[in-house]
Amino acid sequence: MLLKLAWRNLWRSRKRTLITVSSVFFAVLLAVMAESVNRGSHESMIRNSVSYFTGYLQLQDSAYFEEPSLDYCFSWNEAEAERFSLPGVQSLIPRLQGFVLAAGGDRTRAALVLGIEPEKEQQLNGLQDQLLAGDFEPGGVVLGDRLAERLQLGIGDSLVLLGQGYQGQQAAGIYRISGLVKPTSPELRKQIAYLTLADAQSLFGAYDMVSSVLVMPNQPNATDKLQQQMSDLLPADGFVVVRNWRELLPELLAAIEFDNASNRIILFILYLVIGFGIFGTVLTMTLERRKEFGVLISVGMRRRRLGWMALYESLLMGCIGILAGMAASVPLVAWFYYHPIPMGEELQAISEEFGVEPLIFFSADPSIFSSQALVVLGMCLLVALYPGYYISKLDVLKASRS
Amino acid sequence: MTPVLQTQNLHKTYSEGPVAVHALRNINLEIHPGEFTVIVGPSGSGKTTLLNMLGGLDTPSTGKVWVAGTDISELNENQLIDFRLHHIGFVFQAYNLIPVLTAEENVSFIMDLQGRPAAEIKARAAEVLAEVGLADRGKNRPAELSGGQQQRVAVARALASRPQYVLADEPTANLDSQTAFNLLDTMKRLNEDEKMTFLFSTHDQRVIDRATRVITLVDGEIASDERR
Ligand SMILES: Nc1ncnc2c1ncn2[C@@H]1O[C@H](COP(=O)(O)OP(=O)(O)OP(=O)(O)O)[C@@H](O)[C@H]1O
Ligand SMILES: [Mg+2]
Numbered sequence: 089m090l091l092k093l094a095w096r097n098l099w100r101s102r103k104r105t106l107i108t109v110s111s112v113f114f115a116v117l118l119a120v121m122a123e124s125v126n127r128g129s130h131e132s133m134i135r136n137s138v139s140y141f142t143g144y145l146q147l148q149d150s151a152y153f154e155e156p157s158l159d160y161c162f163s164w165n166e167a168e169a170e171r172f173s174l175p176g177v178q179s180l181i182p183r184l185q186g187f188v189l190a191a192g193g194d195r196t197r198a199a200l201v202l203g204i205e206p207e208k209e210q211q212l213n214g215l216q217d218q219l220l221a222g223d224f225e226p227g228g229v230v231l232g233d234r235l236a237e238r239l240q241l242g243i244g245d246s247l248v249l250l251g252q253g254y255q256g257q258q259a260a261g262i263y264r265i266s267g268l269v270k271p272t273s274p275e276l277r278k279q280i281a282y283l284t285l286a287d288a289q290s291l292f293g294a295y296d297m298v299s300s301v302l303v304m305p306n307q308p309n310a311t312d313k314l315q316q317q318m319s320d321l322l323p324a325d326g327f328v329v330v331r332n333w334r335e336l337l338p339e340l341l342a343a344i345e346f347d348n349a350s351n352r353i354i355l356f357i358l359y360l361v362i363g364f365g366i367f368g369t370v371l372t373m374t375l376e377r378r379k380e381f382g383v384l385i386s387v388g389m390r391r392r393r394l395g396w397m398a399l400y401e402s403l404l405m406g407c408i409g410i411l412a413g414m415a416a417s418v419p420l421v422a423w424f425y426y427h428p429i430p431m432g433e434e435l436q437a438i439s440e441e442f443g444v445e446p447l448i449f450f451s452a453d454p455s456i457f458s459s460q461a462l463v464v465l466g467m468c469l470l471v472a473l474y475p476g477y478y479i480s481k482l483d484v485l486k487a488s489r490s
Numbered sequence: 491m492t493p494v495l496q497t498q499n500l501h502k503t504y505s506e507g508p509v510a511v512h513a514l515r516n517i518n519l520e521i522h523p524g525e526f527t528v529i530v531g532p533s534g535s536g537k538t539t540l541l542n543m544l545g546g547l548d549t550p551s552t553g554k555v556w557v558a559g560t561d562i563s564e565l566n567e568n569q570l571i572d573f574r575l576h577h578i579g580f581v582f583q584a585y586n587l588i589p590v591l592t593a594e595e596n597v598s599f600i601m602d603l604q605g606r607p608a609a610e611i612k613a614r615a616a617e618v619l620a621e622v623g624l625a626d627r628g629k630n631r632p633a634e635l636s637g638g639q640q641q642r643v644a645v646a647r648a649l650a651s652r653p654q655y656v657l658a659d660e661p662t663a664n665l666d667s668q669t670a671f672n673l674l675d676t677m678k679r680l681n682e683d684e685k686m687t688f689l690f691s692t693h694d695q696r697v698i699d700r701a702t703r704v705i706t707l708v709d710g711e712i713a714s715d716e717r718r
Pocket of ligand 1: 504506507511512513531532533534535536537538539540
C-alpha cells in the first residue's frame, strides 16, 4: 500500500517528476559515458605499456627493479619456461637488455640493446609489423629509424656495439644492419637496437640468461591471481620475483590515479547538481503536503510509515532514472566498446608522438554501471532524510488545520 | 449502559502566550453508544479543543479521558496513533481525503492500515459507499467529486472500520446549506442503521435540530447539556 501511494504521489505533478527523472537519466548517461571513456583510455594505455614495455607480470631479479643492470639477470631455459607455463598464461616473453655504444662510420650513439625472440614479440605487440624494411635475423641488428638516421647508416651497413657485459666482462660485437623499425614510442625510435636473444646473450656473455620475462595472462583481469600462483612456484629464498605492471609502471599508475581523481571531481559536481534537483522536488512534495501528512497521522498512520512512503517516493524517482539511464547507456557503451572513435587528424599526430593509438576507447566494465547506480541510490536515500525528519517533527494539530 | 467515552475533570490551559488561556475547564462528560451529540458554543469557547482531547490528538493539562475503558491521556505518541487507528473515526472540515486514492481506496484506507483481510475490506468499503449514496463513484478520485460528495466519502472512511465513535469538527462548515443538509441526513441514517456514535461541533442550527443531545460550551465550561 505504501508503495502504491508513493507511486501515485509521484505522478501528482507529472511534469515535475518527469523533469527530475530525466535529470537523473541524463546524469547517469553522462556519468557512465564519461567513466567509460576514462577507463577505456586507461585500459588502452595500460594495454600499450604492458605489451611494449613490461607485460602484465614480469619475472625479474629482486634487485633489477631498483638497478636495472646486466648484473641482475637470471638464468632461463626451456625447462624454466615449461615450469611457468601455467594454465592462465598466454605467453612468456624473455628479454635481455643492456646499454651500449653503437658505432658506425664516424658517428657514435648510445643505444639500448634488446635481445628478443622475434616471433614471441610479434604475438605480444606486433613488432614485425613495425618494420620499415628488412627483418630480424641471427647475426643481424634491427635499428630504430631515428637511431639509424643519426648514425647515418642503412640496411646492409655494419654496426659495432661496445659496452660492459655480465659481471664486468667486455662486451663487443659487430653486426650487419638487417632491418629498420619504427616503434610507437618516440624514445625507442632514437635508442633501440634489437638483437636476437641468443646474439644478445653472447654479446653480453650472459649465456642462457635474461633480464626479464614478460608474462601475458589469458585474462588481464586475472593478473593478480596469476601473480600469486607464479610466486608460489618460486623458491622463497631465491632472487627471482614476480612483479605486476602496477609496480613496474608507477608513473603510469600515478597518472591514471590523478586522472581518476579529476574525473571523480567532475562526477561529484554532476551528482551534486542532480542531487539538488531531486532534493528540490522532494522538498516541494513534502512542504505542499503538510496538511495531508497531518491528516494521515491524525487518522492513525504512524510517522515511521509515512517516512517510508516518502523514502519510496525518492527511491522510485531515482530508480526510474537509473533504469532509463542504463537502458540507454548499455547499448551505447557496447557499441563504442567494439567501435572506438577515431581521433581527428591533428590529434592523431599528437597521439603518434606520444605513442598511443589514435582512437578513443570505451570500457565496458560492469562496475561502471553498478557504481553509478549505487551512487544515485545512495543520493536518493540521503535526500529522503529530509521528509523523514520533517514528518518526525510535524505538529499534527497545526498541520491538519492549516 | 457503559459509556464509550468518559472524561474526568478535564482541563486544558495554553500558556505559550503572554496570558494563560483556559481553553477547557473541568469538563466531566459521558457519551453513550448510539448517541448523536452536537457540541455548540460561541467562537473560542473550546469546541475544537475538546474534540482534540476526545480524539487523542492532544493531551489534557489535567484530567482523564477514557475510551472503552482505556485512559488515553496515559498513552505515548505511537500508542496514541495506534489507538486512534483502531478506535476513533475522524471527519475534518474539508479536503481531508487522500487525493491520489479513489473514493473506494480512501474508504478502505483505515482498514488497510489496520491490516484487515483484503476481501473483508473490499466488501465493507462497497457497503459503506452504498450507505452514503456513492456506490457508483467508488472509482473516482476526490478531485472528481463535489465538496459534499467528498465529505460523504470522509464520513464513510471514518466509520467503515467500525470505530467506537466518529468525531467531526464542523463537518459542514465548507458546504452550502442544501449539501450540508444531505450530509447530515446521511450521518443521521448511519447513526440509526449502524448504531454509530457521532460527536461533532457546529454553528449550524439545522444540525442542532437533528441531534439527540446538545452540549453547550461557554468559555471552556459546559454551560448546558440537554438530551432530547
Ligand atoms: N494552540 C493554541 N495555543 C493557544 N491558544 C489556543 C490554541 N488553540 C486554541 N487556543 C485558544 O483556546 C480557546 C478555545 O479555542 P477553540 O479553537 O477550541 O475554540 P472553538 O470553540 O473551536 O472556536 P471556533 O468556533 O472559532 O472554531 C480560544 O481562546 C483559542 O484562542
Ligand atoms: Mg473550532
